[in-house]
Amino acid sequence: MDTMATITLDSLRKEFDNGRIVAVDDLSVGVEDGEFITVVGPSGCGKSTTLRMVAGLESPTSGHIRIGDEDVTDQHARKRDVAMVFQNYALYPHKTVMENMAFGLRMSTDLSKEERRERVRETAQMMGIEDLLDDKPDELSGGQKQRVALGRAIVREPDVFLFDEPLSNLDAKLRTTMRTEIQRLQNEFGITSLYVTHDQEEAMTMGDRIVILKDGKLQQVGRPKDVYENPANEFVGGFVGSPSMNFLDVVVERDGDRVVLVADDGSFSYRLSKSFSAALRDATHEDELRIGIRPEDVFTATEGSNLIDSTVGVVEPIGSDNYLHLDIGPDFIARVASDIEPEIDETISITFDESDLHVFHPRTGETLL
Numbered sequence: 256m257d258t259m260a261t262i263t264l265d266s267l268r269k270e271f272d273n274g275r276i277v278a279v280d281d282l283s284v285g286v287e288d289g290e291f292i293t294v295v296g297p298s299g300c301g302k303s304t305t306l307r308m309v310a311g312l313e314s315p316t317s318g319h320i321r322i323g324d325e326d327v328t329d330q331h332a333r334k335r336d337v338a339m340v341f342q343n344y345a346l347y348p349h350k351t352v353m354e355n356m357a358f359g360l361r362m363s364t365d366l367s368k369e370e371r372r373e374r375v376r377e378t379a380q381m382m383g384i385e386d387l388l389d390d391k392p393d394e395l396s397g398g399q400k401q402r403v404a405l406g407r408a409i410v411r412e413p414d415v416f417l418f419d420e421p422l423s424n425l426d427a428k429l430r431t432t433m434r435t436e437i438q439r440l441q442n443e444f445g446i447t448s449l450y451v452t453h454d455q456e457e458a459m460t461m462g463d464r465i466v467i468l469k470d471g472k473l474q475q476v477g478r479p480k481d482v483y484e485n486p487a488n489e490f491v492g493g494f495v496g497s498p499s500m501n502f503l504d505v506v507v508e509r510d511g512d513r514v515v516l517v518a519d520d521g522s523f524s525y526r527l528s529k530s531f532s533a534a535l536r537d538a539t540h541e542d543e544l545r546i547g548i549r550p551e552d553v554f555t556a557t558e559g560s561n562l563i564d565s566t567v568g569v570v571e572p573i574g575s576d577n578y579l580h581l582d583i584g585p586d587f588i589a590r591v592a593s594d595i596e597p598e599i600d601e602t603i604s605i606t607f608d609e610s611d612l613h614v615f616h617p618r619t620g621e622t623l624l
């Protein structure tokens with residue numbers, strides 16, 4: 256195994272249908288050696304195409320891919336020291352688990368048959384699938400199949416792991432178990448990994464860093480906590496976190512050295528501090544803005560400033576907390592403690608700290624503050 260298995264995507268572009276579809280658009284990302292990077296975004300954003308280009312299953316229209324110091328852009332898939340794990344497992348149905356796992360080794364190493372079998376046995380043992388070695392894939396459960404697919408990738412000791420939605424065919428509980436399993440293996444082997452998923456929670460919990468794509472374009476790359484706290488734009492703010500960030504359209508009014516944000520329908524106003532007002536004035540001269548506030552940053556209050564009255568539509572209990580659906584704006588949700596249980600149609604007062612406010616450009620969606 257090479258010591259430095261970085262992955263560098265440099266202005267990567269992939270067009271289909273003679274340029275009518277731009278699946279990946281000028282994507283530049285660097286993955287550090289041993290890093291686990293999740294790639295996430297809505298359906299059609301170019302996640303799989305990106306991964307397939309790194310694997311050598313698609314060739315880029317332009318741009319470069321490097322693994323370590325080597326430019327692999329034009330290198331055949333088989334020459335690349337990468338192992339890919341797919342959603343549908345891609346096991347050979349007529350081969351046993353042993354044969355499936357040994358097959359990749361035969362392609363990529365010059366071990367003897369007995370050495371190959373020994374290495375498969377060691378890996379199978381480590382993954383708790385040694386009892387399955389003589390079984391055929393159709394005798395296995397979904398979770399077992401995915402363990403075998405993982406084992407087949409690991410036994411090759413590749414420089415790079417590529418995962419394409421490997422857990423999406425599994426039920427919720429097994430998915431959580433397998434997430435932990437993959438993280439354990441990655442910690443143990445420290446193999447540089449790119450992991451594609453459409454599930455933002457999976458991306459956030461598993462990734463050392465997370466790459467967010469939309470329409471083939473990079474929206475943001477960063478540690479999950481940074482992306483959550485400081486989304487680069489409205490799309491990322493809404494995509495990361497569950498339930499989604501609340502968005503409200505406001506008009507900017509001035510009162511001396513203070514800025515007051517007034518709902519575009521006049522239903523509430525929120526007075527900013529002197530320092531926040533100054534920062535906002537430095538950031539933008541727009542007189543209409545879109546603000547974002549996360550459900551978990553909204554709280555109920557009976558006194559103080561900046562109280563917003565709202566009517567409760569639905570109370571959705573999730574055990575530890577309640578989601579209150581409020582009529583402040585479209586799909587506005589407050590996540591509050593489970594002992595806060597207002598009646599439907601009751602009017603309650605809520606507020607939030609200005610430090611939890613996200614401010615976006617009303618047209619470009621770019622984060623202003």
Ligand code: ATP
Binds near residue numbers: 277296297298302305
């Ligand atoms: P999903 O989560 O639905 O798999 P994705 O983010 O992985 O989506 P891609 O599969 O990479 O997205 O597809 C990106 C875009 O490229 C889509 O518009 C898709 O229709 C298009 N596309 C992908 N492969 C091809 C192909 N072989 N021929 C034509 N268009 C393609």
